[in-house]
Amino acid sequence: MFELDIRSRKAIYEQLVDRIKELIINQVLQPDEKLPSVRMLAKQLTINPNTIQKAYRELEQQGYLYSIQGKGSFVAPVEVMHNEMKLNEVKSQLLKLISEAVYLGLTKEDLLTLYEEAKQKMEGGDENDDRDS
Amino acid sequence: MFELDIRSRKAIYEQLVDRIKELIINQVLQPDEKLPSVRMLAKQLTINPNTIQKAYRELEQQGYLYSIQGKGSFVAPVEVMHNEMKLNEVKSQLLKLISEAVYLGLTKEDLLTLYEEAKQKMEGGDENDDRDS
Amino acid sequence: MFELDIRSRKAIYEQLVDRIKELIINQVLQPDEKLPSVRMLAKQLTINPNTIQKAYRELEQQGYLYSIQGKGSFVAPVEVMHNEMKLNEVKSQLLKLISEAVYLGLTKEDLLTLYEEAKQKMEGGDENDDRDS
Amino acid sequence: MFELDIRSRKAIYEQLVDRIKELIINQVLQPDEKLPSVRMLAKQLTINPNTIQKAYRELEQQGYLYSIQGKGSFVAPVEVMHNEMKLNEVKSQLLKLISEAVYLGLTKEDLLTLYEEAKQKMEGGDENDDRDS
DNA sequence: GTGGTCTAGACCACG
DNA sequence: GTGGTCTAGACCACA
Structure with missing residues (x-):
């Protein structure tokens, strides 16, 4: 593990x-x-x-x-308030990485596929899942 | 610079x-x-x-x-062949980063906004191209 | 409580x-x-x-x-005699904390606001006293 | 030192x-x-x-x-932007400490004296000082 | 030479 | 038994 x-x-x-x-x-x-x-x-x-x-x-x-x-x-439980600062940091990192990926050939579809993949993994870990969020 | x-x-x-x-x-x-x-x-x-x-x-x-x-x-000019390996690496990094961002509250709309932003910057740097891709 | x-x-x-x-x-x-x-x-x-x-x-x-x-x-009831020692300790702590706060941008007005706030809370807790001290 | x-x-x-x-x-x-x-x-x-x-x-x-x-x-040089969060933390600590000090007998004059003392020490360290700020 | 990381131990404060 | 602190060493990456 x-x-x-x-x-x-x-x-x-x-x-x-x-x-x-x-x-x-x-x-x-x-x-x-x-x-x-x-x-x-x-x-x-x-x-x-x-x-x-x-x-x-x-x-x-x-x-x-x-x-x-x-x-x-x-x-620690997620606290929305405190996370806004962190979200902005991560967004900035994302922008750079997405730029690089697009330069290397990433399409919008690829990106959305990755998004769905991320979502899916998070829901997979949630045992009380009600199917879609 | x-x-x-x-x-x-x-x-x-x-x-x-x-x-x-x-x-x-x-x-x-x-x-x-x-x-x-x-x-x-x-x-x-x-x-x-x-x-x-x-x-x-x-x-x-x-x-x-x-x-x-x-x-x-x-x-170096971009070479499609050689990039597939790199694209996969970057995709893997992206998946991790997107997961974290979603955990912190990133929405699909946020992600698409970042994508458009990345696209725009790349086109902005190209002085000989005013058309959309 | x-x-x-x-x-x-x-x-x-x-x-x-x-x-x-x-x-x-x-x-x-x-x-x-x-x-x-x-x-x-x-x-x-x-x-x-x-x-x-x-x-x-x-x-x-x-x-x-x-x-x-x-x-x-x-x-314990407050005893003035015994407190002078403690007051000096607390004053010393206050000096350090005020210095740091001023360094971070605290103004004299901010400090007085905090003072009034402290006063108010102490009077608020005293249910048998509506007058000013 | x-x-x-x-x-x-x-x-x-x-x-x-x-x-x-x-x-x-x-x-x-x-x-x-x-x-x-x-x-x-x-x-x-x-x-x-x-x-x-x-x-x-x-x-x-x-x-x-x-x-x-x-x-x-x-x-590190002081950056006003980044400090607002820290200032609020320190203010909260100050409120507690001032409350305790007032309980032990601190007067408004004492507090202002401490403020001036803090100011003075900070200016004392500044070699390019123009007297009052 | 500098900070950054890691190991193999020890003792203390807390609950 | 837990995390928190500290010591006495070692090796690595950076400039």
């Missing part, structure tokens, strides 16, 4: 951040669900606990997790 | 890569156009020539530039 | 300390008024009694509460 | 953060001025480089510093 590539150029803690963020976005990890403890996960992945902690801390700063002393780390 | 933010967290050579890539994508830099020499640009930006070189090498590897010994570096 | 945020980074006992201090300052809790027993409050808030005890002990040390064996904990 | 109390309950990196923030606010450290390198400062204070790095990183996240790979860490 949290497998990572030790040989990758990308820093281990960054891989973890990306992977966990993905699990949250696709609702595999539900709001307020507890994540593995720093030490447990460290043992399981055979990496240093500090590395896990750094990833958790980063996710906390980005608003995806919250952690409680002596209890553990948990998935 | 190549101004960069010395205070940014992003490495200077990366900023250069992104900036030049952007200029190529928006067709400000046309195919086969010559880029400034490493030394000239280094002097102009008052940074280390090695940094410029690293950026040019990176762009060459990504297929955006080609260089000729003793002549300089030039913008 | 004592609701606390389980997701907060701040330790639970600290949240309790702050909340009770606030209630005392705003005169919602009057001098010599009895606070809920450790066990009752623990049951009501569904947290560990030790946590309540730690908060009460902390407030006692800070001079906001006094406790009587077998009777419970009570709000 | 960066002396810290190793016996204090407060974490070393937090002491560093507070101290450096203070130096920036009082303009002892000027915008774009370089801070001691992580290793130099670690050697000077005889503490672990990681602890310094944690402090620098925290200050960077709070917007007081920016750091550049291979160059060092520098004081």
Whole structure:
């Protein structure tokens, strides 16, 4: 579930951040669900606990997790207010990436296909799904 | 034209890569156009020539530039064949980014707006083309 | 009345300390008024009694509460003598915080507004006093 | 200049953060001025480089510093736009602290005295000062 | 030489 | 048992 590539150029803690963020976005990890403890996960992945902690801390700063002393780390519920700033950041990144993709031949249809794909993955993780949103 | 933010967290050579890539994508830099020499640009930006070189090498590897010994570096024309691999990479990045954006509240309309924006910038850079694509 | 945020980074006992201090300052809790027993409050808030005890002990040390064996904990009346030391501590904290706020753009008017706001809340909590101080 | 109390309950990196923030606010450290390198400062204070790095990183996240790979860490210039959010946070903290201080006997005059004191320290650090602002 | 990352351990605060 | 802090080292990427 949290497998990572030790040989990758990308820093281990960054891989973890990306992977966990993905699990949250696709609702595999539900709001307020507890994540593995720093030490447990460290043992399981055979990496240093500090590395896990750094990833958790980063996710906390980005608003995806919250952690409680002596209890553990948990998935943060989405809060619309706080996200507007983040959405604008992501939009700016998207504009750049879409530009590059279009330059390389991406069509509007391709883009919409990707959108549907993203949607589908998110609904797939939601067990209480009522079919279409 | 190549101004960069010395205070940014992003490495200077990366900023250069992104900036030049952007200029190529928006067709400000046309195919086969010559880029400034490493030394000239280094002097102009008052940074280390090695940094410029690293950026040019990176762009060459990504297929955006080609260089000729003793002549300089030039913008590579888009080649459809070679791009399919890159398009798939970018598509994969896009899927991740779109997923995150949707999680944060992006709508399909937002996405199409971004698409049109990207298109427009590319056409705007093309001075010899007033027609719609 | 004592609701606390389980997701907060701040330790639970600290949240309790702050909340009770606030209630005392705003005169919602009057001098010599009895606070809920450790066990009752623990049951009501569904947290560990030790946590309540730690908060009460902390407030006692800070001079906001006094406790009587077998009777419970009570709000301490303000004593001018004992407060001079604390006032100086708080003044020192205030100086730091005001400096930071001014650095971030706080004006003298903003500060006076905050002062009036603080005053108002304290008078608002005093149900038997409609006059100005 | 960066002396810290190793016996204090407060974490070393937090002491560093507070101290450096203070130096920036009082303009002892000027915008774009370089801070001691992580290793130099670690050697000077005889503490672990990681602890310094944690402090620098925290200050960077709070917007007081920016750091550049291979160059060092520098004081960030104040940007009014980005600070409004922070100002509101600090205002909220101020309201609480002023309430407590008033409860302990702080007068409006005391508060204004503290304000002037804060102002004075900030101007004192400004070498190009034109007397009053 | 600089910051950034990682490891392998230790101790503390919290509940 | 949990996260948070700190130490004492090591290696890498950047300029």
